[in-house]
Amino acid sequence: MPSPRRNAEGRPLAACAPSSSGSPAHGGGGGRFEFQSLLSSRAPGTDPTCARLRASESPVHRRGSFPLAGAGSSPALPSPLPEEDRMDLNPSFLGIALRSLLAIDLWLSKKLGVCAGESSSWGSVRPLMKLLEISGHGIPWLLGTLYCLSRSDSWAGREVLMNLLFSLLLDLLLVALIKGLVRRRRPAHNQMDMFFTLSVDKYSFPSGHATRAALVSRFILNHLVLAIPLRVLVVLWAFILGLSRVMLGRHNVTDVAFGFFLGYMQYSIVDYCWLSPHNAPVLFVLWNQP
Numbered sequence: 245m246p247s248p249r250r251n252a253e254g255r256p257l258a259a260c261a262p263s264s265s266g267s268p269a270h271g272g273g274g275g276r277f278e279f280q281s282l283l284s285s286r287a288p289g290t291d292p293t294c295a296r297l298r299a300s301e302s303p304v305h306r307r308g309s310f311p312l313a314g315a316g317s318s319p320a321l322p323s324p325l326p327e328e329d330r331m332d333l334n335p336s337f338l339g340i341a342l343r344s345l346l347a348i349d350l351w352l353s354k355k356l357g358v359c360a361g362e363s364s365s366w367g368s369v370r371p372l373m374k375l376l377e378i379s380g381h382g383i384p385w386l387l388g389t390l391y392c393l394s395r396s397d398s399w400a401g402r403e404v405l406m407n408l409l410f411s412l413l414l415d416l417l418l419v420a421l422i423k424g425l426v427r428r429r430r431p432a433h434n435q436m437d438m439f440f441t442l443s444v445d446k447y448s449f450p451s452g453h454a455t456r457a458a459l460v461s462r463f464i465l466n467h468l469v470l471a472i473p474l475r476v477l478v479v480l481w482a483f484i485l486g487l488s489r490v491m492l493g494r495h496n497v498t499d500v501a502f503g504f505f506l507g508y509m510q511y512s513i514v515d516y517c518w519l520s521p522h523n524a525p526v527l528f529v530l531w532n533q534p
């Protein structure tokens with residue numbers, strides 16, 4: 245005989261989720277996530293699910309809301325809850341895994357945030373980290389690319405720079421979009437003293453510096469002929485820039501990890517949509533106008 249399901253406090257849920265319900269609670273309900281009850285930190289008194297539960301536990305409510313039982317004939321029969329409530333109460337493996345990952349992320353990010361303030365354990369390195377921050381900021385990269393474009397006198401150079409400009413703009417757009425959608429706050433230990441930010445930059449997921457570092461370094465490695473030591477330096481710069489985001493307390497580790505992934509994928513998009521005088525002649529002709 246299967247053992248009754250249990251809620252987050254280990255209490256059996258058999259009364260709320262009868263096994264005859266078709267068991268949507270195991271994720272069969274159209275692929276819906278089930279971790280709402282795990283992620284919810286609402287006080288019991290304010291949680292509508294809890295309110296419904298308490299009501300269903302009341303004998304008065306039970307009798308009145310289960311007409312098939314007949315008034316007084318089966319007072320112990322539970323009232324069936326709407327399907328979505330039963331699913332909410334069932335902690336899934338995915339929910340537990342996500343919560344654990346989040347806890348590790350927050351713990352590790354706090355540990356690594358050693359330059360988050362002047363008085364932090366590595367506070368003396370903070371100015372250096374802030375210099376690195378500027379090296380991955382969008383403004384110098386955009387201005388630098390525009391300047392080089394204006395100075396470039398070869399078609400090949402102009403093509404590469406035009407695509408770098410397109411990459412940087414695509415990156416800004418995607419990062420702003422995701423930050424606005426996810427709205428994850430920056431770590432509590434971060435000091436918001438960054439150079440030139442947009443309004444979405446109050447959010448931390450994903451790290452814009454990490455996406456830019458991955459995108460630009462992949463771009464450079466693919467389009468610039470560099471000696472091996474310089475190629476290593478480019479990769480090191482990207483990695484240290486990402487690490488410095490966590491050390492400065494600007495980001496959690498997962499913001500940077502996802503940022504690297506996103507930047508890497510962005511380059512694939514740029515490569516796929518590569519702009520050239522053949523497929524985007526207007527751009528190149530316009531740029532050549534006096």
Ligand SMILES: CC(C)=CCC/C(C)=C/COP(=O)(O)O
Binds near residue numbers: 494
């Ligand atoms: C205003 C422009 C052109 C870029 C903003 C660059 C910026 C401030 C990104 C935020 O980076 P993190 O998400 O790594 O903190």
